[in-house]
Amino acid sequence: DTEVTQTPKHLVMGMTNKKSLKCEQHMGHRAMYWYKQKAKKPPELMFVYSYEKLSINESVPSRFSPECPNSSLLNLHLHALQPEDSALYLCASSQDRLAAGELFFGEGSRLTVL
C-alpha cells in the first residue's frame, strides 16, 4: 500500500464553521506533512510531524490546528477561516525526516471558504 488518503476531497465552509481535514497512510512512514497550494503556485509547507510530534510550524495562523493522533493519521482542524485560506491542502508522508525530499502525496482536499 503506497497511498496517502485524504478526506474530504472537497469542502465548503463559512468563516464561522469548524471543520477538519483528515489524512491517513499505512506505509509505516514516521514523518507527515501538511502543505497549502494556491492555484498555479508550488506547495507551501505548513506543518511537519516527526514520530507523532510537531517538529515544524511554518508560522501558520492559529486558525489552523494540526493533530497527529497516531503514526498513521494526521488531521488539520480548521476554525474561523478567511476567504484567502481557500486552497488545495495536501498531506504528504516520508519514511522519516531524513527522507524529506521523497514525499508521498495525497490527492488533496480542496477547501473553499465563503
Add this chain to the structure above:
Amino acid sequence: AQSVTQLDSHVSVSEGTPVLLRCNYSSSYSPSLFWYVQHPNKGLQLLLKYTSAATLVKGINGFEAEFKKSETSFHLTKPSAHMSDAAEYFCVVTDTGRRALTFGSGTRLQVQP
C-alpha cells in the same frame, strides 16, 4: 541558503517530440534534487531523485535528468512526449544538512496532438 529556478513557466511540445524542462539550483551544501509531477486536481508524484550517486538519473514514465554541478543544473528530459505527460512539473532541492525543501515555481507542460 538554497533556491531553485525553473527557467520556463510554460512549455508546449507536440506528441512524439522530445521534452526539456529546465531547472537551475543554488545550495550551500551538497544538494539532493528531485522532480515532481502534478496532474490537474491531483497530488504530486515523485518522478526521480538525485542524491549524489550517478549524475544521470532515470525516473518513471521514461523521464530522466542529469545533474551538472558545474552548471548548477538538473534539467528534466524525455525522448518522446505523450499526451498523458501534460501536467505541472516541480523541481525541488533539499540540503542534506538542513533537510529543508525548496520548490521551484513550476513548469506547465502542454502536449499538442
